[in-house]
Amino acid sequence: MEETQGKAAEAGRITDAILIAGPTASGKSALALEIAEHLGGVIVNTDSMQGYSILNVLTARPRAEDQARIPHFLYGHVHPATAYSTGLWLRDVTELVEKNAFAGRRPIFVGGTGLYFRALAEGISEMPDIPPHIRERWRHELIERGAPRLHRELMLRDSAMAMQLRPSDGQRIARALEVLDASGRSILTWQGQRGAPLIDRASACFFVIEPDREALRGRINRRFDAMIEQGASEEVQQILALDLDPALPAMKAIGVRELRAVLAGEMDAEAAMERAKIATWQYAKRQSTWFRNQFGPEWQRLLPNETVAGVALAAIRKRIE
CATH class of the missing domain: 1.10.20.140 (Histone, subunit A)
Incomplete structure (x- = not known):
């Protein structure tokens, strides 16, 4: 195993990576934080929306105090005017590797964007530069x-x-x-011209959280209520002040359209919140379906409960040994 990992490192691939996928509000960020503290890891955002600045609350980005406990990368580093893509994200991860950001620490990739995980583990197609x-x-x-x-x-x-x-x-x-x-x-x-994967699959651990649907729906509803209390409407005001193209990905973040309607007097707050909760629930179901259909047998399924961190850590330690 050590010889294989050495060859992977020489090839520029990330060794000993931990990948944690899951639908929104499934508790994956908390799991990543606990694993990072136990193993001396760093956390890398693998969610398309959490990379955007301004939308801290509305995209459920890790709290400042959590980011102070463990190094976090690729959170809030993209201006909302940018049409961020899987290719750009993979380029940013490659730059972290080149800067030795993971030196001596285990990288933990956590998020809900399936295409990011696929690009990381399977490679991505090269695209031409667009003038x-x-x-x-x-x-x-x-x-x-x-x-x-x-x-x-x-x-x-x-x-x-x-x-x-x-x-x-x-x-x-x-x-x-x-x-x-x-x-x-x-x-x-x-x-059709797929490149090499960025991680060494042989030394990686793959986890996907599969929460109980009704429990997840309750978490989504409670979380959106908390987002409103924590300033989600103020974030929407900030991003609207930029006068961006509504077709940009950041403008499609769940909650932006609904809270924009409230600010414009086109919808009352209660109706907007209910609509945003339904949209989040529908998105979570799509994520779960994608993970179930697209992730192979190497992905260990986890049920979110009080023992989930212990189960994940045991699997990681078994792989290390």
Whole structure:
């Protein structure tokens, strides 16, 4: 095992990584913190929304006191005006490796974004650089013409890709068109050229939390109530003041649209909160379904209870031995 890990390290892969996935509000951040304290680890954000600045409360980012206890990376480091992607996240993780951020400490990747975990463990397709004028053109076209019309254009130019996208999925449609213009090749061709995984799978531990549905729903409701008390509405005011494109990922964070309606006088607070809770619950179900269908047998399923940390630690120590 040591020889294998040594070769992996020489190849630039992360050894001894711990991956903890789970739906929103499942307790994965608390689990990661406990494991990090027991094993001398560092925590790496593996959630697409928690990387954005401003939305500290609304994305349930780890508390400042928790981040002071254990080093946390890639939280709140992206401006909401950026369309952050799986590729950009993987680049940021690679930079942490190059800076020796994990030296002497076990990296614990925790979050709810399945594509980030897949990229980490399986590699990601290389994509061409997009000249700014091409990117700006298709973002402008998306605003001016709308997603359905761009989808029809993509259908004429790259029908195979268009058939994989919903006509309303403006961001991915524009992305497919800009890649086509910049490289002359379909984004499907680029996606077929997968790179090497960033972690050494042989020395990694994989966990996915599978909570009881009714218990999870209760946690979601209580957490959103707490978010309102902790200043979620003020965060939405801050991000709205930036006058960003509503199609940007940060603007689609659950709670932004609902609380925006309250601030605009279009919905009362109680109705908005109920709508946000329902949206969070639906998102959690989609996450759980994705993890169940996409994660292989190497992922150990965990039930969140008072013994979950002990179960995870025992599995990690068994792997180490």
